[in-house]
Amino acid sequence: MKTFEFAHAATVEEAISSVVSSGGKYYAGGTNLLDLMKGGVEAPPALVDLRRLGLTNIVATDAGGVLIESGVSNSAIANHPLIRTGYPVLSQAILSGATTQLRNMATAGGNLLQRTRCPYFMDTAFARCNKRVPGSGCAATDGFNREHALFGASDTCVAIHPSDMAVALAILNASVLVQGPDGARTVPIAEFFRLPGDEPERDNTLHPHELIVGIELPPSPYAEHSWYLKVRDRHSYAFALVSVAAGLHIVEGAIRAAAIGMGGVAAMPRRVAEAEDSLLGQQAGEAAFRRAARLAMAGARPLSQNGFKVDLGMHSVVRALTMASR
Structure with missing residues (x-):
């Protein structure tokens, strides 16, 4: 792992400003980012810690839905009464992933931003990975691809997204609340992720330096079934x-x-x-x-x-x- 600066942010605005000035990345639970840094896949010059921002609440909305702030742990989401009763499919999806220890650390925002587990992406010993090194090729197309995509792949990348939580959020028509240097906006979950196309290094439609601050769920007709x-x-x-x-x-x-x-x-x-x-x-x-x-x-x-x-x-x-x- 390469050396990096580490800073704490007290507000969302301070976090955004720090990432803009440092060229670094946001850090919350770190369950995916730190793995990527240890393996040399990611090498940000700085990490900006979000754990003092207080984005750790799950609350009912006036529209009859639920707001999950981005710093809530996966375990807290899965076990919250509002989620277990109104959105049980989300609780099931989260509990099917990882281990208890990882769910206790991983956050809602970080879950959406986790990167693919394609072995050619995760291991820098493999030279060909367009997602890690744009323009280098995709080793999975003619290599090990048992776990890879059946839909939406391109000649540049056949990797899949690993999140369980995101699949449940997709059928719940969730919205992702983000804030960046140009202000706040809401991104429907159907428009948040992107297929590889000719830019496989881009996993989502976030603008540079944008921070996920929450996930909003509308009322669901699927609580019973x-x-x-x-x-x-x-x-x-x-x-x-x-x-x-x-x-x-x-x-x-x-x-x-x-x-x-x-x-x-x-x-x-x-x-x-x-x-x-x-x-x-x-x-x-x-x-x-x-x-x-x-x-x-x-x-x-x-x-x-x-x-x-x-x-x-x-x-x-x-x-x-x-x-x-x-």
Whole structure:
């Protein structure tokens, strides 16, 4: 790890000013950033500590939703009564990720900003990684790609986003509240992440030096019928091969609203409107769920080693919808 400056910020404005002047990065839990720094993937000249900003509250909003400030730990989110009762799929998603110790340190804002776990990105011994070294190539396209993207990949990058929390936030239509040198703005979660295109080094649509200050959830119709399914090689501390966040609003057995979010298949949480729309007005059951699953996985472009994820994805969608419907 290279040496760096370390500063504490007392206000959001001070944190932003310090990052602008130092060219550094924001630091909260550090569960991903410090790993990247130790491995030489990241080498910021400075870290600006956010832990004195007091962004650690979860509160009900006047609109009937919930505001999660960016410094709240993942454990606190997952176990908060407002989340467990109104947004259980978010609690399930968070509890499926990492270990208790990491969840106690990791923050809401940092979870959204975590980088891919593609081995070619994480290990600087591999020279070819456009996300780490733009223009160097993508070693995964003709290398180890069992865990990589089925959708939205490009010739420059086939990595996936690792967050479980983000997949649940996608079906909850969350908004990300950010503040930067030019002021504050709100970014819908559907517009927060980006596919690699020809700039795979950019994971999201944040402007330079912007800081996530909160995540706002609108009222959800899926509190009674939702489920988060994570399929992985081992149950403990493994990233998803495929994950599915499913939400259903069921009235007298018929589906009135539906949301399906998928992780482990693209560089961002994936939603397919056609799959969700196919469920509307249908009786909750296997036939409707299988039709939605086929639509959810339509257009998949498997690589040399991850073709099994197409069938796995369809079965996972059916399973998640089945569990959500109970």
